[in-house]
Amino acid sequence: MVATGHVEELVRRVTGDGDDNDIEFDGLRITRDESADDEFTFTLAIDGERVERTGLDADGLRAVLAGEAGEGDETVDAYVTNWHYWQETVGGEGTARRAFLRWCEDAPLADDDGAAVPARYADLRDGIDREWGQLRITARFVDGDGLDGERAYDLWHVDDADADLDDLETYDEPRAAREIATYDEDGRYRPLKTAPTLDTGWAFTGLSGTELVDAVGFFYPATIANWHREREGTLDVDHWSETASRQSGIYEVVSELPREAVDWLAEACCVDSQCLRRREWEYEEGDDLDPDGGDGPFPCREPCSLVIAAARKWAIAESETERTYELELTPSERNQLEELIDAVADDRTDEIREADVNDGANRYRARYLRAKRFADGELEMREQ
Amino acid sequence: MQALVIAAHGSHLNPDASNPTYAHADTVRETGAFDEVREAFWKEEPHFREVIRTLESEEVFVVPLFISEGYFTERIIPRELRLDEFEPEQWESDGTSASQVTLEAEDVGKTVHYCGPVGTHDAMTDVIVQRAESVTGDPSVGEGVGLAVVGHGTERNENSAKAVEYHADRIRERGRFDEVEALFMDEEPEVDDVTDFFATEDIVVVPLFVADGYHTQEDIPEDMGLTEDYRLGWNVPAEVDGHRIWYAGAVGTEGLMADVILERAADAGAELGDAIERVRQITSSATESESDPERTSQAGD
CATH class of the missing domain: 3.30.70.2320 (Alpha-Beta Plaits)
Structure with missing residues (x-):
């Protein structure tokens, strides 16, 4: 049984003063025919099928919306609460925030079909997972069954997707994301927020839509705005x-x-x-x-x-001119130089085991090469 | 809807550089005076370039968390925010009097009120005085005490020194401290000789910098002789040439800075209700717990 308040809000909306009070949203359609003595037409579009009731007065419409006219309680409830969540709670027509939250539950966006309300509601009961960089976002109902249609969002690291919540540090204030995003797992500063070095071990639970967008904004600033612009065809690329x-x-x-x-x-x-x-x-x-x-x-x-x-x-x-240098190296030493550069470039130095002298970037191997080929702190070579 | 953007420098190397920006933004958030509050940076994210598009508000107040009018406030920030119509002349400033100018940001079609930097606002004078109170732990500090306001100073930008002198003059006129001097790192009169400029035994030194870093945590303490090596820290107060020097780092970390940010936005027409009064209340009560005369410095990066 849908919350009476949501039905009343919807009825108030379509019976209100003004010219255009018709509702058309996510497959729910309610129109008023003023020429026919304010008769209402109620339509649900469900996967290509249509349920339609015509010639309703306000009370009749109210009964249909409340699921008292044989349409199947759950289905009508879902359309009514879905309307309420998106049009009343989220709002923000045309904003990146709204588009992102729609994307989170695979709801129709301007340029794609997305999932219809009954299918989405079934999925939201289990939680719908999306990935945004190294973030895993789960959209779900606040109350599990979704009786009032209010959504909540959980946010954690993709690598923690299967972790037990008890093992994670949990937060509910989006600003906490700033501190998490500042250091990698070794405690090093992350000046680039979108580097793939986001630390694990934390979770935000039960966020509202606005809070989710704020938290994602702290982890990956401006990504939602630019993603939205790209979808809208207005991304302003500066080469x-x-x-x-x-x-x-x-x-x-x-x-x-x-x-x-x-x-x-x-x-x-x-x-x-x-x-x-x-x-x-x-x-x-x-x-x-x-x-x-x-x-x-x-x-x-x-x-x-x-x-x-x-x-x-x-x-x-x-801006420097290239020169030719001549230096003596064995084939193994030449290979070792390549291994050293690769190890640093691939950020692999921390993984090289202390005694793994087979690895050219091993510390003892590097120290040996330096002892042999350096003089006065410089690689010995001749300039041509 | 109205939004506040606090535009700061940030750092690629020092994770603490943005802490004051975040702290002041959070103080403003707590007041609820703005529908949206964003930190934006030259060296961190969101970058100046992309901050305005993250806002839903039609009206945006941009307050630069910089000390003086110059390269960043006149050139970098307007350029990166795409305030293409902006010319520094629109501020009609004598070097310390820029208030605000109203413009359109080209990429988003929003009204942007581009404000002068926090460092030159009159309210900044109060922050310097409050800093003197918090570093000494004495709410009525002044009598028998000298105050040095220290700036970077640079031959390249005369406004850098003007901002420091402006506040030093205003504090001197109040007659609260026995002596008040404006001193600099890179020009005369130099902070190295701080004790030469004061007859008072106690000297409070307040650096007019936005964040702690190399200058406030390494250069200035060593230049003044508070410590041989900044990594060892220093005492507050520290004895130098028979004077006691009270020094505890950048004024920009003082909680009351949030008030200056709000004053800038209010001057530009932001509707703030009682937010300014509330911020003054919050940040003055916070001073008690923050001030710790015994503390020694943390090394900057």
Whole structure:
């Protein structure tokens, strides 16, 4: 039995003053025919089938909405509470917040079909899981059965999806996300919020829609806004050349970075192993960069401040002229140099076991190479 | 709906640089005066570039958490927020008097009230005085005490020193402290010689910086001779050349800074109800617990 308040609110809405009080939302349709003495037509569209009641007066409509006219209580209830949640609780027609919350439960968005109300309600009783970067979001009913249609959202790390809640630190205040997002599991600062290094061991439970959007905003700032713009076809991508030429002060130099170096930069910084945003910017319109932009759900619309800061370093370094050096290395030592660079580039140094001298990036192996090939703190070589 | 954006520098290297920004934003959130409150950064996220689009409010008040008018307030922030119509002349400022200018942000079609930096607002004078109270643990500090307001100062931007001198002048006019001086890191008169400028035995030193970091936690304490090595910390007060120096880091970490942020927004037309009074109440009571004259510094990064 649906909450009487929701039925009354809906009846009040369609019988109210004004020209356009018709309801058409997620398959629920109520229209008023003023020319026919204020008769109401009630329609439910369920997976291609339609249930329709015409010629209703206000009381008749009320009875239909309250499930007293033989339509099947649960089905009508679901449509009424679904209307209430989205139109009264969430609101915000056209906003990124609303679109994101719709996406969370696979509800129809402007450009796709999504799931119909009865199917969604069945799924919400179990919880609907979505992934957003390293975040796992579960949309569910506050009361389990969804009698009043109010949703709640749980949020945790994808790697904790199967963890027992008792083993996680639980939070209900979105601002707590700021602290969690600041350090990785080794306690190192994470200046890039979308780096795939989000720490585990925490959960936000029972968030409202607004709180969920706030928490996701603290973990991954502006990703919802840019995702929404992309869906709406209004994502304003600033390519490398535009962003670089806009810089001033100490960053003015980044526009001098050679074309091919921007490919290397993107391969170094902007692939999925380093950042979960999907790179949509290229060198410039019509001149794409070589590396793949990634598969993340949310787009990257221009080079970020970390990329610009690194680009400054590379722009200065790339202004140097190449020279030829001659140095002596055994084949094993040459291989070891490659292993050392790979180990740092792949952030693998912490995993190399103390006594694993088969690994070229092992600490003893590196110290031996330094003892043998360095003099006065520098690699011994001759400049040609 | 109205929103507040606090625009700060942030850091790629130091996780604590944004703490004051978050703390003041949270104080403002508690008042409920704005429908939305966002922190935005040059070096962190959300970046200036992308903050406005995260807001649903049609009216946005942007308050730069910077000390003086200059490169960041006149060039970087307006450019990155896409306030394409902005010219520094619209502020009609003499270097410390920028209040606000109303503009449209091009990417979002919102009204943006772009405010002057917190550091030059008159209310900042009170924060400096409150800082002196909290560092000494004495709510009536002043008589027999000298106050040094310390700024970065730079030959490249005369406004940097103006902001420091402006507040030093205002505090001097109040006659509360025996002596008040404006001192600098990078220009004369220099903070290195702090004891030369005061006859009083007690000197309270308040650095006019937004956040603690390299300057306030390493340079200034070593330059003044509070400690040989910043990593060892220093005493509050510390004895130097027969003076007692009371120094405890950036004024921007003082809770009352949230009041200055609100004052800036109010000057630009934000409707705040009783939020300013409430923030003053919250932050002045918080002072008691925050002030700990015995504490020594934490090394910055």
